[in-house]
Amino acid sequence: MRLNQKITALVGIAALGVANLAGCSSSSNTGDPDTIDYWLWDANQVPQYQACADDFTKETGIKVKISQTAWNNLTTAMVSGTAPDVFTDHLNYFADFVNKKQIVDLQPYIDRDKLDMGQYYKGLADVWKFKDGHSYGLPKDWDTIAIIYNKKLVDEAGYSADEMNKLTWNPTDGGTYEKAIAHLSVDKNGKRGDEAGFDKDNVAVYGLALEDSGAGFSQEQFAPYFLTTGWTYTDKNPWGTKYNFSDKNYKDTIAWVRKMIEKGYMNTLETATSMGKNALESFGAGKFALVTKGDWMVSSYTALKDVEIGYAPTPIGPSGQRASLFNGLTDAITTSAENPDKAWEWVKYMGSAACQTKVASYGVVFPAVQEASDISQEAWAKEGIDTSAFTVQVEDGTTHLPPITDHYADILAKHQPVMDAILSGQQSVDALDAFNDEVNAMFK
Amino acid sequence: MSMAAAPALAEQPARAQTARKGKPTKAPKNDLKPALLFILPAAIGFLVFFIYPAIKGFYYSFTDFELLGDANWVGLENYQTMLSDELFWNALWVTLEYVVINIGVQTLVALLLAVLMQRLTTSLLVRGVLLLPYLIANVVVALVWYWMCNQLIGIINIGLEAIGVEPQAFFGSPVLSIPTIALVNVWRYVGYTALLIFAGLQTIPPQLYEAAAIDGAGEVKAFFKITLPLLRPVLAMVLVVTITGSFQIFDTVAVTTAGGPVNATRVIYYYIYDLAFNRYHFGYASTLTVALFLILALVSFFQLKLMRADQTDLD
Incomplete structure (x- = not known):
């Protein structure tokens, strides 16, 4: 009997330990009204924003405390009242935050300070406007998608950089793009x-x-293809109320991807899951010739030791043009900010040419302010990275804005199992019909 | 088996018996105040971190609470939704599959290890090594195994290829993913479970084995006729604790498959987390936790009843 009690006590102690741990989760909120708490999630961008913050403090006397923290912590912090004053927002979630009164309407500030929204690349600021037309974020960077390829494998296959830049694609036979991929396999x-x-x-x-x-926007994976077919995510953007996932062009694109897997030109979904849904390490081991990636991944790919990297723009599709989603980040002010006016000054500074020039000089992201774009290209060039495969989409005007609608988190959660089933061959693309009906029913 | 073989642990029962014989009579009343004082820290933690959230969660299960909004009473609506929610039933089945594999393998191996520890070795080093995986953080264990199982460049698959076996997507295949996750957690917890059982083995008086040996019983017979029956209360406790823990599988799934492919690893805890923290449906997620609570309470109750955990055959 003693032992039972002992074990029970042990279990009790263990449980208590867990409880204590849970109670110890500290908040990074300083609670100091003179210091702005700023959260961003990309560790690669802490140094440049710290540099911005130092300049900002010198200019205005307002102190900024930067914390790098996972996105998931944010909602928890909002619920428990420990949210930061300012944070890097996520396009998929900002509508939810507005609906739930968690972030501040910036329009009054923009109007008051007569901020020139024309300084940003066209469209970047538009997707951050809520249904009432008010802005909830100032753009600070942008991204497009390009092909990153293993130079040695492409050379061996006999493809020149010029040929890689001119690939064409269509959902029926895959065009010269599929021919190249077949030859590279x-x-x-x-x-x-x-x-x-x-x-x-x-x-x-x-x-x-x-x-x-490729559930959701599929920004890096399938968007460079289906956006060249004339297909659009929704009936209108932003704030569409009808999704088009059951349209022929979307289905044909996904069916083409499935065929590529069946032919052995692309890996299976099982393999993708087993490699953590991230091709980086396997690409580094020479297992892939091409991968479509966003510019924010360039620094990770160039850091691979054993492979030399080349860049090519995404293929030209049936529309006669390339296509890439054009997305970017903004900063938002929480409704719990102790001093919204000071927080606005910081947000405004991050959205200014001064800060974005500084950020651009680190060569990690492309700045949203057009004025700063040359500096970022120079910074990339200095590291020997030719970014033209990414910028060509902006120069040619082939960028598309991501769809902004309600219910995005729910749509994504339902989309993923359907896409898993299609790409693993368990279901045909017609499974998208029922899914699309389910999605559109949410808007009624 | 002599006492000298396991001096530190084996002496304890004997000492306890002498203590019981010469127990001074105490007035039980005097114990109450210090007892309460000792319970206080645990009680505060229990009230603040378990009872209060439990009651609040129970309330939320009857509301349409979205993480950052207001909670409106909707009665039994969430419960009706749950009964017709295919993903909920799928999650229960997937979790059950996990628990059966995880607990089945873990208990058998742990029992074997514990008996080996008691009968063959007294080495502290061996016991320490057995416990080692348990000391590594769960997420680290999951990630390391995940990397080793990478179908293209994982060391396990490179090893398989070397001996002519086709590389497997252990975490990516709908058939293999749950068994893989279950066995990874067996690896982590088996040493700990073995130690708990080992402690239980120490309460079995060695004279019984000596008597059995004199009567001509071999190791196997002694195991089934002496060890297993006398270990029953300890095994019952171990099973209740490990099964309850097993039902709550979350972290390994969260850092590896995230519920996929399709819904093959969408265990109940991960489904609840996804609903509450990614999709903000806190009310409905609370409903699922209430259901899970009821299931676990029932499972534990029947286990304890069936295995008569509160009785020992030693007295």
């Missing part, structure tokens, strides 16, 4: 994907990497 016996006897079950190098099943 190599099986364990050294046979290429376009040769007879290619063993699709024993592939050594996949022509193109699949990272996940």
Whole structure:
């Protein structure tokens, strides 16, 4: 009997330990009304914003405390009343924050200070306007998608950089893009994907990497294809009320991806899941020839030791143009900010040419202020990175804005299992019909 | 088996018996105040971190509370939704599959290890090594195994290829993912469970084994006729604790498969987390936690009843 009691006591102590741990989760909110708490989630961007903050404090005397923290902490902090004053916002979630009265309407401040919204790249600020037309964030950077390729593998396959820049794609036969990917795929016996006897079950190098099943915007994965077909996510943007996931162009694109997997030119979804839905390490080990990535991943890919990297723009589609989502981050002020006026000064400073020039000089992201864009290109060039594959989308005007609607989190949660099932071959693309009906029913 | 074989632990029961014989009579009343004082820290933690959130969660389960909004009473609506929610039933099945594999393998291996520890080795080093995985943070364990299981560059698959076996997507395959996650957690918890059982083995008087040996019983017979029956109360406690913990599988899934592929690893705790913190449906998520609470309470109750955990055959 003693032992039972002992174990019970042990369990009790263990449980208490857990409880104590839970109670210890500290907040980074200083509670000091003179210091602005600022949260961002990208560790790569802390140094440049710290540099901005130092200049800002010198100019205005307002202190800023920067914390790098995971996005998920934010909602928890909002509920428990420990949210920061200012944070880097996420396009998918800002509407929820407005609906739930968690972030401040910036329009009165913009109007008061007569801030020139024309200084930003066209469209960047528009998607951050709520249904009432009021702005809830000032743009600070932008991103597009390009192909990152393994230079050695592409050279061996006999493709020149020029050819890589001119690839075309369509959902029916995949165009020259699919031909290149097929040729870049190599099986364990050294046979290429376009040769007879290619063993699709024993592939050594996949022509193109699949990272996940592409639910939601699919910004990096499938958007560069389906956006060239004339397809749009919703009936209008922003604040559409009808999604188009059951349209032919979307289905055809996804069906093409599925065919690529079946042919052994792309890895299976099982493999994608087993590699953490991230091709980086496997790309570094020479398992992939191409991967479509956003510019924010460039620094991670260039840091790979064993591979030399090349960049190409995404392929030209049926529309005769390339396509990329054009997305960016903004900063938002929480309704719990102790001093919203001072918080606004900080947000305004981060959205200014002064701060964005500084940020641009670190060569990690492209600044939202057009004035600062040359400086960022120079900074990238200094590291030997040619960013033209990313910027060509902006220069040619082939960027598309991500859809802003209500219910995004729910849509994503329902989209993912459907896309998983389609890409793993359990269901046909027609499974999207029922899903799309379910989504559109949410808006009624 | 002599007392000298396991001096520190084996002496304890004997000492306890002498203490019981010469127990001085005390007035139980005097114990109450110091007892309350000792319970106080635990009680505060229990009230603040368990009872209060539990009651609040129970209330939320009848509301349409969204994480940052107001809670409106909706009666039994959430419960009706839950009964017709396919993902909820799927989550229960997936969790059950996990628990069966996890507890089944873990208990058998732990029992074997504990008996080996008692009968074969007294090495502290061996006991320490067995406990080692338990001392590593769960998320770290999950991530390391996840990396080792990478189908393209994971060391396990490179090893498999070397011996001519096709590389497997252990975490990515709908068939293999739950068994893989269950076995990773067996690896982490088996040493700890073995130690708990080992402690239980120490309460079995060695004379019984000596008597059995004189009567001609071998190791196997002694195990089934002496060890298992006398270990029953301890095993019952261990099972209640590990099964309850097993039902609450979350972290390994959260850092590896995140519920996928499709819904193959969407265990109940992960589904609840996803609903509450990614999709903000706090009210409905609370409903699922109430359901999970009821299920666990029932499981534990029947286990304790069936295994007569509060009785020992030693007295």
